[in-house]
Amino acid sequence: MGKFNIPEHVYDVIIIGGGPAGLTAGLYVSRAGFRGLCIEGASTLSQITVTDHIENYPGIPEGINGFELIERFKKQALQFGLEILSSDVTSLQETRWGDTHGWKLTAGEASYEALAVICATGAFWRKLGVPGEDTFTGKGVSYCATCDGPLFRNREVVVVGGGDTAIQEALFLTNFSRKVTIIHRRDRLRATKILQKRAFAHSKIEFAWNSVVEEIWGKESVEKVKIRNVKSPGITAEIPAAGVFIFTGLTPKTEIIRGIADLDNGGYILVDAHMQTSAQGIFACGDCIKKRLRQVVTACGDGATAAFSAQLYIEEVKGESY
Numbered sequence: 001m002g003k004f005n006i007p008e009h010v011y012d013v014i015i016i017g018g019g020p021a022g023l024t025a026g027l028y029v030s031r032a033g034f035r036g037l038c039i040e041g042a043s044t045l046s047q048i049t050v051t052d053h054i055e056n057y058p059g060i061p062e063g064i065n066g067f068e069l070i071e072r073f074k075k076q077a078l079q080f081g082l083e084i085l086s087s088d089v090t091s092l093q094e095t096r097w098g099d100t101h102g103w104k105l106t107a108g109e110a111s112y113e114a115l116a117v118i119c120a121t122g123a124f125w126r127k128l129g130v131p132g133e134d135t136f137t138g139k140g141v142s143y144c145a146t147c148d149g150p151l152f153r154n155r156e157v158v159v160v161g162g163g164d165t166a167i168q169e170a171l172f173l174t175n176f177s178r179k180v181t182i183i184h185r186r187d188r189l190r191a192t193k194i195l196q197k198r199a200f201a202h203s204k205i206e207f208a209w210n211s212v213v214e215e216i217w218g219k220e221s222v223e224k225v226k227i228r229n230v231k232s233p234g235i236t237a238e239i240p241a242a243g244v245f246i247f248t249g250l251t252p253k254t255e256i257i258r259g260i261a262d263l264d265n266g267g268y269i270l271v272d273a274h275m276q277t278s279a280q281g282i283f284a285c286g287d288c289i290k291k292r293l294r295q296v297v298t299a300c301g302d303g304a305t306a307a308f309s310a311q312l313y314i315e316e317v318k319g320e321s322y
């Protein structure tokens with residue numbers, strides 16, 4: 001038994017998720033001298049690994065491949081003693097050692113215990129599920145205009161969706177693209193009126209109403225999308241496009257924490273400014289939390305904050321608060 005009857009095998013912090021948020025949290029936790037384990041996920045990778053080129057992460061002016069960025073995050077965290085394990089966490093339960101509260105996680109065949117947990121499980125963009133979508137992800141198909149928009153300077157692109165994100169991102173894409181066609185399954189937009197007004201007034205934006213994408217086509221990269229009219233299914237059309245931006249919704253990966261911490265209606269984890277959830281000893285960061293901007297740089301910031309909050313919590317639990 002360790003101090004305050006805490007068994008030796010108990011980690012100070014277990015981080016669920018090995019994306020920018022989780023690995024930054026791991027870096028801060030381990031550099032501060034706490035015993036941390038990051039369970040990075042075996043069946044899925046960080047979203048950022050699907051993108052070829054990130055040019056908006058500060059300090060890397062030449063840009064970097066997403067996979068390489070994650071490898072660099074890992075290397076840096078490992079240098080400070082973070083343990084990293086590839087496995088999928090399948091359950092999270094409260095536990096106690098005497099009077100001390102903690103959490104027990106199951107991953108694969110094994111279980112792990114910690115005083116504090118940082119949930120950094122990310123989110124995934126809802127896919128259309130049409131031919132060509134997977135083949136051309138990162139080669140014209142994108143789920144992030146902020147990230148990939150500048151790659152389509154003076155090219156024609158399409159945006160799929162009719163909500164706030166789709167219209168906001170379509171407007172953003174007009175900064176780069178020659179023409180932006182919004183493909184929407186209905187005959188009117190769901191987006192707020194102010195965004196609608198801006199989109200309708202924009203000379204670079206056109207609409208394909210009552211239409212769904214049937215196929216994304218190209219050779220090396222995207223060249224055109226085939227659409228079908230849902231009101232008159234016999235009517236199909238082809239739209240030339242180098243980029244296809246899909247904004248039909250984002251789904252947070254928060255099943256593991258549902259029923260334990262409070263989520264919003266969309267399934268995002270509710271946190272305060274210190275990344276504290278409604279559950280004792282659980283912090284959350286990155287794309288899985290309710291927030292406005294989902295990017296690497298914000299995920300890293302959240303991860304650092306979550307780690308610091310977890311440290312303060314652990315010191316309090318151990319009676320070591322400064």
Ligand SMILES: Cc1cc2nc3c(=O)[nH]c(=O)nc-3n(C[C@H](O)[C@H](O)[C@H](O)COP(=O)(O)OP(=O)(O)OC[C@H]3O[C@@H](n4cnc5c(N)ncnc54)[C@H](O)[C@@H]3O)c2cc1C
Nearest residue numbers: 017018019020021041046047089122147286287294295296
């Ligand atoms: C195509 C594309 C391009 C992008 N381009 C950019 C860009 O240029 N610049 C930018 O700043 N942002 C970009 N983004 C956004 C960026 O990828 C995300 O904001 C960022 O990855 C969020 O980091 P995260 O750590 O919160 O989540 P993620 O990176 O998604 O990581 C989540 C982690 O949790 C793990 N996980 C999930 N569930 C479990 C579980 N049950 N057990 C164990 N592990 C689990 C996953 O395996 C993964 O390791 C892009 C996104 C996409 C999809």
